[in-house]
Amino acid sequence: MIPRYSRPEMTAIWSPETKYRIWFEIEAHAASAMAELGAIPKEAAKTIWAKGKDAKFDVARIDAIEAEVKHDVIAFLTHVSEIVGPEARYMHSGMTSSDVLDTCLNVQLVRAADLLLADLDALLAALKRRAFEHKLTPTVGRSHGIHAEPTTFGLKMAQAYAEFARGRDRLVAARKEVATCAISGAVGTFAQVDPRVEEYVARQMGLAVEPVSTQVIPRDRHAMFFATLGVIASSMERLAVEVRHLQRTEVLEAEEFFSEKQKGSSAMPHKRNPVLSENITGLARMVRAYALPAMENVALWHERDISHSSVERMIGPDATVTLDFALARLTGLIDKLLVYPANMEKNLNKLGGLIHSQRILIALTKAGVTREDAYRLVQRNAMKVWGGESNDFLGLLKADPDVKKVLNDKELEANFNLDYHLAQVDTIFKRVFGEA
Secondary structure, three states, X not given: OOHHHOOHHHHHHOOHHHHHHXXXXXXXXXXXXXXXXXXXXXXXXXXXXXXXXXXXXXXXXXXXXXXXXXXXXXXXXHHHHHHHOHHHHHOOOOOOHXXXXXXHHHHHHHHHHHHHHHHHHHHHHHHHXXXXXXXXXXXXXXXXXXXXXXXXXXXXXXXXXXXXXXXXXXXXXXXXXXXXXXXXXXXXXXXXXXXXHHHHHHHHOOOEEOOOOOOOOXXXXXXXXXXXXXXXXHHHHHHHHHHHHHOOOOOOOEEOOOOOOOOOOOOOOOOOOOHHHHHHHHXXXXXXXXXXXXXXXXXOOOOOOOHHHHHHHHHHHHHHHHHHHHHHHHHHHHHHOEEOHHHHHXXXXXXOOHHHHHHHHHHHHHOOOOHHHHHHHHHHHHHHHHOOOOOOHHHHHHHOHHHHOOOOHHHHHHOOOHHHHHOOHHHHHHHHHOOO
């Protein structure tokens, strides 16, 4: 986790203090369940809670113990015994390290998912606001980066809204899938710990019971979680790249907000660069990169190994912290995005009406011209505009004797109506945002 790209609330989830607090809660809840089942003395469970619930676990002390014993969970339990006293010997009875580590990781991922869902809600709200603000702001649509037909800037925002709404649904599903608890002991057979302990701990930690764990919770769950983060990051990059293209000097239809004292270049005082969207593009690459090792973690040896452990200690914090930061940055970018309708209109007219070529093609075919001949007639006039010979596509069509045989001037003019292309905007908005 790099502080430059981190936000405190998400970072706190992955702090050693938070981790050890979760570990304690797992162990203490397990002790409570064991006490109720008669597996350990009830007074021992009460003492564990009484002395540990408000304790501040000493991270440096745990690290020092781990340096000696070379085992993080044992180091933690040793430190807890220093706080709790003799009754600590009843902690971890019948349990294995993975019971604590895996359950804790899933608690952290659930908490991280909740923050990311809130981030997505904020982004969706910003996109919706800008979509309705520019619902009927015409702009040229581009395919392959080339002018195609008119669309609206609101539709660009609506598309992004729909994509991130799908991403949110996927994250809700991924959160549910990873929200499981395992307190099943060595190789997951419950030989030394009653399954009812697992049920109790799961309930107390807000998780579901893992149906079958092999000492570890199956990592296909985590693979799906991190893959979902990667897909969301890809959607972010798609929107960021759109902003970067729209901010190009030759286009300048939209632009990142540029504050009064902001500097764009150390060398060129005139520069206003799309640094936020470029930053989001880079961060998206990192989040996607964490998905592959999560998938490779699925294949473990037999009932368990720890080849996944080092990976998750890195990708758990890094992926969630990075995505949290990037989502907040993207929300701010969209919220303050400068939109230039006048430049959009200028660019719409840049090719002298070529954006209406398909309407002329269709009109000719409806008038009885074969599609092949109609395409040839339209294209030969369009290429004159494309090549700079003229900037008046409509005028060229009116002057073309083969076209005039089929369509008169009034009929040609009727097919150069911009509103025609916006007639179904309401339909699309209703599909995306509902009737409201």
